[in-house]
Amino acid sequence: MWSFAALADLIHEELNAQLDPSWVLAVEMILVGLSAIGLFALLGLVLVLMERKVSAFMQIRLGPNRVGPAGLLQTLADTLKLLVKEGITPNGVDRLMFNGAPFIAMIAAMLLLAPIAFARDFQIWDLNIGVLYVSAVSSLNVIAILMAGWSSNNKYSLLGAMRSGAQIVSYELSAGLSVLTIVVLAGSLQMSEIVASQADGWWVFKGHVPALLAFVIFLIAATAETNRAPFDLSEAESELTAGFHTEYSGMKFALFFLAEYINVFIVCAIGATLFLGGWMPLHIGHWAGFNQVMDWIPSSIWFFGKTFFLIFVIMWFRWTFPRLRIDQLLDLEWKYLLPIGMVNILLVTAVAILGWHF
Amino acid sequence: MTNEELIARLQDIDPSISVDAGEWPNAHIEATAWPVLAPALRLCDELAFDYLFCLTCVDWKTHLTMVYHLTSTRHRHHLVVKSKLDREAPSIRTVSDIWRTAEFHEREVFEMFGVHFEEHPDLRKLILPDDWQGYPLRKDYEDPVNMIKL
Amino acid sequence: MFLKEYISDITGAVGSLLKGMRRTGYYFLHRGEAITQQYPDNRDHMGLPERFRGEVVMPHNEQNEHRCTGCTACELACPNGTIKVVTKFEVNAEGKRKKAVDRFIYHLELCTMCNLCIEACPTDAIKMAQHFEHSVYDRSQLTKILNRPESKLQDGVE
Amino acid sequence: MVEEIGTTEQGDLIINVGPQHPATHGVLHLVITLNGETVKKVEPHLGYIHRSIEKMCESLSYRQFIYSTSRMDYLSSHINNHGCALAVEKALQLEVPGRAQVIRVLMDELTRIASHVLWWGAMAMDIGAFTPFFHAFREREMINDIMEETCGARLTMNYMVPGGVMFDLHPNFYGRVKAFIRQFHKKLPEYDELVTGNTIFRSRTRGVGVLSKEDAISYGCSGPTARASGVDCDIRKLFPYEGYGKLQFEQPLATEGDTYDRYMVRMHEMRQSLSILEQLIDNIPEGDFQAKTKAVLKLPKGEFYSRVETARGEFGVYIVSEGGTTPYRIKYRSPGFSNLSALDHVVRGQKIGDLVAIMGSFDLVIPDIDR
The missing domain is CATH 1.20.5 (Single alpha-helices involved in coiled-coils or other helix-helix interfaces)
Structure with missing residues (x-):
């Protein structure tokens, strides 16, 4: 059967046959880097189009439908427009920080790609502390936002950045706790092992109520961490015009824009890996026939299907709910999510020790 | 309170007020009587004019007239208070401490007619630019730049 | 609890x-x-109601005749000087000098489509058209002369 | 390097909200003083679209000046025109035919619903929910189509003339209004599902921006803004015009005076307007749609004041006539101007996000304030 893993192995063998092993490593790194950038570009195009279409359908509109068949090339045209636009650096900004911030945002998003298992045996870097790495790197994003907000020399940007700082720091806790429940259940920090532990069923089903609760908390925290509505306070359009990226234009703005969507993709991919079994097909108990049919579907389709389902849910939130206020946002975290998350991790530990999960 | 009662009550407060009956009674007062009359209208239990729904000025070329439209949300009677002002140096006591809505309305009249409101907390131009010359709603106002003559 | x-x-x-x-x-x-209405595509079957006020036009019949007598009622009715009627004196068949419209100047850029001129017109010489796509590159193109060149007053219209 | 960011000595942040800002719905310019996220002071700067309509009207005839009020509160332009027509009719002691009165009331209520529906979408957008805005336009579009068919324009109708209305009703009017009533009955519960019941919306609006009854009266607030504070100020109830006295409808009143109450009062008002439509649509009397008037109207010498209830509150027209064909002085008492003056008082001590919610609940239309 055709798979990414076979393709990767093929390339590896071909290169080894031609080159010195250290050169192979270098070439492979470049290939991986290029494909990561390619994936980013592709994801950006797909996700922006998806957001526009999803929002349009929810808002009883048609959405973009002029450029290309059914508007499929709309984001390509938008990207082209942003590429050729003049990148304005306003007077009075801190040039180094102002110009650097979008790149930091992109780099933080790219780093997160490493431990994600895209398909069976297809992973850039299967490090043994994958989950820890993810939660560490995902908080780097706030640095980019703070840099952008501070250096813009704009009060709206500053307010947006400060809000974002408070928001991401507090929601890291809930996200961490809900990730921890799965670590407790799976007994490993390694992404591949977490996925492997779900061969007989996904944690969201296997882990009883605590895992389900953790999943909900994770979804909320993920929405907040990626600064999306109803938690988009750092760019709250009706209050702060565009928040931390008010002063950005052209490609620098596009990088922020792209980073936001990549972040959405990555948190959803992690959510899918931890709770929905990553690339694992859906298996139900002893229904051998059903399980076999499910195995026929390629693992990459399983992974992307689950991820895009979660992305759709997050978009659904965005286009339904009003925005919270800053104090309510922190209330939600410290008064509701964090206590529930703490009780939940106790429960899940009990479940894991007593072996009550399936 | 009917209009007749209202007129009688007003003349109790200040006999010098001349009141025309009409749809709504029109009280003509001196600008100097206003600082005393306005709180009385607002605070007196029988009158209780607590709602100032219109405040404006009319330029009669020889003089200006301040017009206050008052009503009571309790008794539902109306009163129009008018006060003649000198056109060269128009000045009257503010009522923004009695009816808060007057603050904005008086600022508007200040810039449009040039009426000075004594003791107004924040008498600046509200609508026009700060360096605007002249009073646009006066009858003799000419603006060759912004006015289009058809 | x-x-x-x-x-x-x-x-x-x-x-x-x-x-x-x-x-x-x-x-x-x-x-x-x-x-969603797919606007430029549905132009053909959009169908604006007949009362829709898009711009003032002066209908002419096949003989290039209109119904405007040049009475300037519309000019007086217009609140913002959109219409300017330039009149001339014509000698009719009986040799009498009669006032007639020379140029009916209509400033579309000033018009607020309030319909007061059409209400005021005693001879129904002008009416509102449903055309609404008025954008042009030069403002001067919005100043229109409504009576066609060489057009005449329709017979029987006083 | 980064220069000092506009801070005053006390460490306050002064921000210009507007003239171009997504939340001000127009060119309102607010200078707000912030302490962190908390608003300390709001100072409106007006005049960006001041056209001095009052001065313009001094050179327009009594038929012409009506159209200009459409450009003030463009969302309830029809009701503004109504106020002007009433002032002229009052001065001329003109009797409006029964059919024209009913048509006027029908159009007024349709305009009110259209205005409130748009406000509902815009308020939800201010609070951060985008979808309701588009849903609101679905119903508004139906009303606009009705207006377009009968009045000839969608927003600035200029359908009122002294003594009646400009045209008779279009034959399709009955069917379209009935279709609208059906549709709106079906969609109002959806509005509640999307916004009213939403827990985020409730926590954003409850107890936020409280305007007490005394302050509402003192600041001259009117319309739903004042009724949310418990001031019964509906002109249609208190000083009925055009046969409003014969109609069955309620004046929704609330007690708290917070943003949520202002929201709820408007939601109830839409239902009341809908019931007025239902009462009238089958009972339109036959007859003239316009009273016979002279071609040139001359008002007697004197002063005339007419009041109508627009979607935003009390709209007053004060005409000073010298007996000529043009008014000597016209003053428009616009509801937005008085309501705006209460904004500073209400917003102090609230968060910057609340400022946007409160402004949304005040339903400010900037040309109405700037005139």
């Missing part, structure tokens, strides 16, 4: 959020409810 309140608080909140999501989810799935 406190815990009960806390939990019912949360369930109520989540319930209200789910209700909203159900509504948007319904519209996501029922795409036939979309109300």
Whole structure:
């Protein structure tokens, strides 16, 4: 059967046959880097189009439908427009920080790609502390936002950045706790092992109520961490015009824009890996026939299907709910999510020790 | 309170007020009587004019007239208070401490007619630019730049 | 007691959020409810109501005749000087000098489509057209002369 | 390097909200003083679209000046025109035919619903929910189509003339209004599902921006803004015009005076307007749609004041006539101007996000304030 893993192995063998092993490593790194950038570009195009279409359908509109068949090339045209636009650096900004911030945002998003298992045996870097790495790197994003907000020399940007700082720091806790429940259940920090532990069923089903609760908390925290509505306070359009990226234009703005969507993709991919079994097909108990049919579907389709389902849910939130206020946002975290998350991790530990999960 | 009662009550407060009956009674007062009359209208239990729904000025070329439209949300009677002002140096006591809505309305009249409101907390131009010359709603106002003559 | 309140608080909140999501989810799935009008494409069958006020026009018949006597009632009725009627004197068949319209100048850029000129016209010489795509590159193109060159007053219109 | 960011000595942040800002719905310019996220002071700067309509009207005839009020509160332009027509009719003691009165009331209520529906979408957008805005336009579009067919324009109709209305009703009017009533009955519960019941919306609006009854009266607030504070100020109830006295409808009143109450009062008002439509649509009397008037109207010498209830509150027209064909002085008492003056008082001590919610609940239309 055709798979990414076979393709990767093929390339590896071909290169080894031609080159010195250290050169192979270098070439492979470049290939991986290029494909990561390619994936980013592709994801950006797909996700922006998806957001526009999803929002349009929810808002009883048609959405973009002029450029290309059914508007499929709309984001390509938008990207082209942003590429050729003049990148304005306003007077009075801190040039180094102002110009650097979008790149930091992109780099933080790219780093997160490493431990994600895209398909069976297809992973850039299967490090043994994958989950820890993810939660560490995902908080780097706030640095980019703070840099952008501070250096813009704009009060709206500053307010947006400060809000974002408070928001991401507090929601890291809930996200961490809900990730921890799965670590407790799976007994490993390694992404591949977490996925492997779900061969007989996904944690969201296997882990009883605590895992389900953790999943909900994770979804909320993920929405907040990626600064999306109803938690988009750092760019709250009706209050702060565009928040931390008010002063950005052209490609620098596009990088922020792209980073936001990549972040959405990555948190959803992690959510899918931890709770929905990553690339694992859906298996139900002893229904051998059903399980076999499910195995026929390629693992990459399983992974992307689950991820895009979660992305759709997050978009659904965005286009339904009003925005919270800053104090309510922190209330939600410290008064509701964090206590529930703490009780939940106790429960899940009990479940894991007593072996009550399936 | 009917209009007749209202007129009688007003003349109790200040006999010098001349009141025309009409749809709504029109009280003509001196600008100097206003600082005393306005709180009385607002605070007196029988009158209780607590709602100032219109405040404006009319330029009669020889003089200006301040017009206050008052009503009571309790008794539902109306009163129009008018006060003649000198056109060269128009000045009257503010009522923004009695009816808060007057603050904005008086600022508007200040810039449009040039009426000075004594003791107004924040008498600046509200609508026009700060360096605007002249009073646009006066009858003799000419603006060759912004006015289009058809 | 406190815990009960806390939990019912949360369930109520989540319930209200789910209700909203159900509504948007319904519209996501029922795409036939979309109300978008694909404007430049549906130009042919858009069908504006006959009372729609797009611009003032002066209808002419096949003999290039209009009904405007040049009485300037419309000019007087117009609140913002949109219409300027330039009159001339014509000698008619009986040798009498008669006032007639020379140029009926209409400033579309000033017009607010208030319909007062059409109400004022005693001979129904002007009417509102449903054309609404007025944008041009030069403002001067919006100043129009409504009576066609060489056009005459229709017979019998006083 | 980064220069000092506009801070005053006390460490306050002064921000210009507007003239171009997504939340001000127009060119309102607010200078707000912030302490962190908390608003300390709001100072409106007006005049960006001041056209001095009052001065313009001094050179327009009594038939012409009506159209200009459409450009003030463009969302309830029809009701503004109504106020002007009433002032002229009052001065001329003109009797408006029964059919024209009913048509006027029908159009007024349709305009009110259209205005409130748009406000509902815009308020939800201010609070951060985008979808309701588009849903609101679906119903508004139906009303606009009705207006377009009968009045000839969608927004600035200029359908009122002294003594009646400009045209008779279009034959399709009955069917379209009935279709609208059916549709709106079906969609109002959806509005509640999307916004009213939403827990985020409730927590954003409850107890936020409280305007007490005394302050509402003192600041001259009117319309739903004042009724949310418990002031019964509906001109249609208190000083009925055009047969409003014969109709069955309620004046929704609330007690708290917070943003949520202002929201709820408007939601109830839409239902009341809908019930007025239902009462009238089958009972339109036959007859003239316009009273016979002279071609040139001359008002007697004197002063005339007419009041109508627009979607935003009390709209007053004060005409000073010298007996000529043009008014000597016209003053428009616009509801937005008085309501705006209460904004500073209400917003102090609230968060910057609340400022946007409160402004949304005040339903400010900037040309109405700037005139």
